[in-house]
Amino acid sequence: MIALRVVALGYLGFLLVLPVAIVFRRTFETGIGPVWDALTRPNAVHAIELTVIVAAAAVVANTVFGVGAALLLVRHLFAGSRVLDALIDLPIAVSPVVVGLALVLVYGRTTAVGAWLGDRGLDIIFAPPGMVLATIFVSLPLVVRAVAPVLEEIGTEQEQAAWTLGASTLQTFRRITLPAIRWALVVGVVLTLARGLGEYGAVAVVSGRILGQTETATLFVEERFQNFDQPAAYAMAFLLAAMAIVVLLLTNLVRPGEDA
Amino acid sequence: MSITVRNVSKRFGEFTALDDVSVDIPSGALTALLGPSGGGKSTLLRVIAGLETPDSGTIEIFGVDATRLPPQRRHVGFVFQHYAAFKHMTVARNVAFGLEVRRRPRSEIRRRVQELLELVHLEQFAGRYPSELSGGQRQRMALARALAVEPKVLLLDEPFGALDAQVRKELRAWLRRLHDDVHVTTVFVTHDQEEAMEVADELVVINRGVVEQVGPPDHVYDEPANPFVMTFIGPVTRFGGRLVRPHDLELVRHPEAGAAPATVIRVVRLGFEVRVDVRTHDEDVWVQLTRAEADELGVEAGARVFVRTPPEGGLAAVASGC
Numbered sequence: 180m181i182a183l184r185v186v187a188l189g190y191l192g193f194l195l196v197l198p199v200a201i202v203f204r205r206t207f208e209t210g211i212g213p214v215w216d217a218l219t220r221p222n223a224v225h226a227i228e229l230t231v232i233v234a235a236a237a238v239v240a241n242t243v244f245g246v247g248a249a250l251l252l253v254r255h256l257f258a259g260s261r262v263l264d265a266l267i268d269l270p271i272a273v274s275p276v277v278v279g280l281a282l283v284l285v286y287g288r289t290t291a292v293g294a295w296l297g298d299r300g301l302d303i304i305f306a307p308p309g310m311v312l313a314t315i316f317v318s319l320p321l322v323v324r325a326v327a328p329v330l331e332e333i334g335t336e337q338e339q340a341a342w343t344l345g346a347s348t349l350q351t352f353r354r355i356t357l358p359a360i361r362w363a364l365v366v367g368v369v370l371t372l373a374r375g376l377g378e379y380g381a382v383a384v385v386s387g388r389i390l391g392q393t394e395t396a397t398l399f400v401e402e403r404f405q406n407f408d409q410p411a412a413y414a415m416a417f418l419l420a421a422m423a424i425v426v427l428l429l430t431n432l433v434r435p436g437e438d439a
Numbered sequence: 440m441s442i443t444v445r446n447v448s449k450r451f452g453e454f455t456a457l458d459d460v461s462v463d464i465p466s467g468a469l470t471a472l473l474g475p476s477g478g479g480k481s482t483l484l485r486v487i488a489g490l491e492t493p494d495s496g497t498i499e500i501f502g503v504d505a506t507r508l509p510p511q512r513r514h515v516g517f518v519f520q521h522y523a524a525f526k527h528m529t530v531a532r533n534v535a536f537g538l539e540v541r542r543r544p545r546s547e548i549r550r551r552v553q554e555l556l557e558l559v560h561l562e563q564f565a566g567r568y569p570s571e572l573s574g575g576q577r578q579r580m581a582l583a584r585a586l587a588v589e590p591k592v593l594l595l596d597e598p599f600g601a602l603d604a605q606v607r608k609e610l611r612a613w614l615r616r617l618h619d620d621v622h623v624t625t626v627f628v629t630h631d632q633e634e635a636m637e638v639a640d641e642l643v644v645i646n647r648g649v650v651e652q653v654g655p656p657d658h659v660y661d662e663p664a665n666p667f668v669m670t671f672i673g674p675v676t677r678f679g680g681r682l683v684r685p686h687d688l689e690l691v692r693h694p695e696a697g698a699a700p701a702t703v704i705r706v707v708r709l710g711f712e713v714r715v716d717v718r719t720h721d722e723d724v725w726v727q728l729t730r731a732e733a734d735e736l737g738v739e740a741g742a743r744v745f746v747r748t749p750p751e752g753g754l755a756a757v758a759s760g761c
Contacts, residue, residue, distance in 0.1 A: 336523035344587075345540050354536075354540070
């Protein structure tokens with residue numbers, strides 16, 4: 180048991196803790212001042228804002244879709260439910276770069292769909308809408324897969340009891356179903372948020388990496404690093420890691436140990 | 440009639456749960472849907488509640504055609520075998536649920552919840568969560584919750600099925616007393632004939648999706664419509680080519696007209712009751728005696744006896760061959 184524990188902790192230490200710790204150390208090598216400067220330059224601020232907007236949009240879209248799809252998969256057997264079930268996992272199996280490329284092939288300005296939308300003033304590719312689409316795509320299964328097993332476990336009797344007591348479908352969802360799945364939903368949302376903040380590949384392809392316009396935090400890190408501006412790259416990397424850690428810690432604090 | 444079921448059929452894939460069922464449930468009575476597992480009785484209850492849609496046929500509840508009404512608008516209370524307690528709500532909030540979704544005034548809700556909790560003896564548990572209650576308490580809470588909205592009909596699906604034997608017995612006696620107080624038309628599903636006989640005013644025996652017999656418990660027991668009902672509703676043995684109740688048979692020491700000679704195979708004493716297995720020239724029969732009867736007769740294995748049906752009428756018997 181002890182040997183196993185050492186192996187597990189060592190594995191995580193070298194793979195996870197050490198690199199993150201070194202990023203943190205490098206970030207603050209010259210004190211907090213340069214970090215603050217690097218993160219408050221216009222391009223950095225814009226990258227942070229864009230990242231939060233894109234991640235938040237993906238969270239909203241995937242929460243609505245995720246809960247809906249989970250309800251559909253667990254509560255209704257229909258022709259094509261197996262197909263839907265399989266399709267939901269597709270984003271896990273497909274490389275994000277392929278996802279980005281596929282979006283470009285559909286919505287790029289030279290395609291019929293992209294041109295049609297472009298004529299109406301809506302650019303998808305090389306613009307935030309495409310980045311939102313790419314982020315939604317790569318984080319698609321996270322809410323569904325967190326919520327579906329809990330829906331399965333709670334069954335339908337509580338909902339049926341609510342119906343016989345006069346509750347409408349909407350009231351039943353709000354008062355019975357939602358409270359029952361709330362912690363699973365929180366987990367799904369946190370994972371989606373974390374994935375949205377950290378997504379690189381798909382967003383890199385569809386964004387075109389236009390400085391100050393379509394550059395997210397992760398793209399900013401890469402771009403600064405390539406331009407030998409390590410302090411800015413480290414500062415942003417630190418911020419991304421810190422955001423993820425804060426979100427995870429908050430979830431664990433808010434969540435009760437055992438469902439009352 | 441409070442509930443009128445007409446020609447209802449329901450299939451699940453290849454399985455026929457209800458096959459052209461028609462039955463009337465009398466107002467104000469406690470009716471048991473009795474039958475073996477998988478016989479269709481729960482499906483019938485769920486069709487009445489609107490939780491299942493029948494493939495064909497109609498349901499009328501107090502004169503209103505409810506066949507196409509959603510469960511919300513049927514004015515039925517439903518109690519599930521596994522309680523279906525709202526786990527994230529306290530007992531009081533569970534009971535208040537139906538009133539809250541109807542947007543009743545808060546003071547009325549508080550008063551009504553208090554009344555109902557007293558009715559089911561849970562007033563000191565109002566602030567607890569369902570996970571902190573025993574099975575019997577949870578089921579009483581579910582009953583109070585269903586009664587809160589003053590349903591026209593109360594439907595209970597194997598309400599005591601998940602409870603242990605002692606609690607089961609207490610609760611069914613309590614349900615009977617509750618019904619005598621509240622008088623709401625009640626239909627409950629059970630596979631336990633003893634439970635049905637003890638609690639119900641009226642039995643509806645259902646098997647393989649078909650209603651086998653309807654009537655008061657005594658009537659169904661004494662005049663079963665067919666071998667299935669006879670066998671399901673009480674103990675049976677075969678004598679003279681017919682199915683009879685073993686407590687309707689008598690054993691005597693001396694030959695007489697109509698009595699069949701037999702040999703005692705085994706005597707089993709089960710407290711007050713004594714079970715005597717005998718063999719006639721062509722049948723194995725078992726006879727149920729009281730201990731006093733057995734002692735007076737003095738039977739033991741190997742003894743020669745004569746089996747007879749009672750001289751007076753009133754023998755429950757159906758031709759065998761089911």
